[in-house]
Amino acid sequence: MRLVTIEDVRAAAAAIAPHVVRTPLLPFDSTLWIKPENLQPIGAFKQRGAVNALSRIPSADRERGVVAYSSGNHAQAVAYAAKMLGMRAAIVVPENTPQLKIDATRAHGAEVFVVGITERESRAAELVQERGATLIPPFDHFDVIAGQGTVGLEICADLPDVTAVLVPVSGGGLISGVAVAVKALCPNARVIGVEPELAGDAAASLRAGELVRWDAHDRARTSADGLRAEPSELTFAHIKEYVDDIVTVSEDEIFDAVRQIARRTRTVAEPSGATVVAAHLNRSLPEGKTVAVVSGGNLEPSLLASILG
């Protein structure tokens, strides 16, 4: 299986530069910096992978547009990338998607199809067939992984003596790309995944050395709604090759981390994005300069208010 390389990540960085925010590192405490991907225009890192994937679609196929299915941030990412690159986008979302994310997707000019949670893949496949459009998967895609890897490129540029990088794990696209970049540029740094205990399938898989499947209804128990997916063969191949460990955190630890991030860095993190800070605050991790990738910040203001209040 062909894995993403640092050259793929470098090419992605050049392709996406006009369309993403170059996020700085923000100090959190004496050993932790956060990489605030919640500051991207769509509120999450997924814009990086989506812009890269769309930018690599052959020009002959562009006018037939793109299709994506997603529980939220990937939907907005593809909608935003399509707008940036002048393409049509059709987005299929499950009916339990937060209204904030549906509104944001429509605001980028995409058509949104709301379907039952088990029907999203089939509805997306229909749209691809009807329109001759290109399907952009949320993580199981070479160019998406390369795009997410630009987060790792920037971390190593800004903090070359980083000793550990903490990354949320869901489908595994972000950690796959980040690990490729970090292991190439900062080979002494450890790359550590973080999952909610209630969706700890990737941690179980890494321990077992093979993909362990959890039922989707079990994974849906976590409040970290961006971390309910499971790795693919492609992302798990990257994880086995480049990721040192995956740890899990509790729901209470995640909510406390949302509070701490707001207070110490003046940014809004969604529960999925806060898992990495929860791991820093509650688990024994390697000493030294650590970066936590806060992957996104899309949560309903009323939920944020209840977490902070």
Added chain:
Amino acid sequence: MRLVTIEDVRAAAAAIAPHVVRTPLLPFDSTLWIKPENLQPIGAFKQRGAVNALSRIPSADRERGVVAYSSGNHAQAVAYAAKMLGMRAAIVVPENTPQLKIDATRAHGAEVFVVGITERESRAAELVQERGATLIPPFDHFDVIAGQGTVGLEICADLPDVTAVLVPVSGGGLISGVAVAVKALCPNARVIGVEPELAGDAAASLRAGELVRWDAHDRARTSADGLRAEPSELTFAHIKEYVDDIVTVSEDEIFDAVRQIARRTRTVAEPSGATVVAAHLNRSLPEGKTVAVVSGGNLEPSLLASILG
């Protein structure tokens, strides 16, 4: 009177680079970007001016330390800058200062003196005399203004075709420095100050062409606790020379802007910092690409929760 020049601002940028976050511009809507100075380690732009001022203290005077008086963000800024540069700091704060800001100042290793609101200048003067320390004023200081001007330098680097820059006005240090940089580098851009209606003394002064004084108790009515100071002769000289207009916003408009900033940019703004976005949303300002300098984000999480909820 000698005014700050673009060369002074460029020198400040070089001096402070290791100790400040290079903040990006974050898109807010189709014509507005925010410059999120709430992402600085101390939660406000004032770190820029403080680091610059301390870095210019002659080495013979450094070991006697620095003294500052401030309602909050300047206190943290001087404490932080002193820690960065290995100097002692004594900070005098009025008794109505939010506890969050007092705690943060102590956490940077400074001595904190809490005094009655009318005694802060005299207590600071005593400390200067007792210790032979250097007083660092919040805004009425050439090197502080030059440091704050680096915000304008970065705006023009990131968005060279900017047409308007909105800046909160209190003592006027920030807008003075920003206006010097913007008028030098982006001469077609307008620089517009924003104040709370309840502390609109600088707007009144600019209209009158001379400093108009409002009673401190009147200025204290606004919830924007960082905007209760009044310009000095030095900052007003910069404002008259370089600032195109100063507009005012209501308390309700400010709170709504705090909500909008959290939702659209995933950052936490204090009321003072949100005034500029309130002006964008509610006043007729020049068309075109606009940058709003969100000056800080230090507010009690419970207050943020009540604004969002």
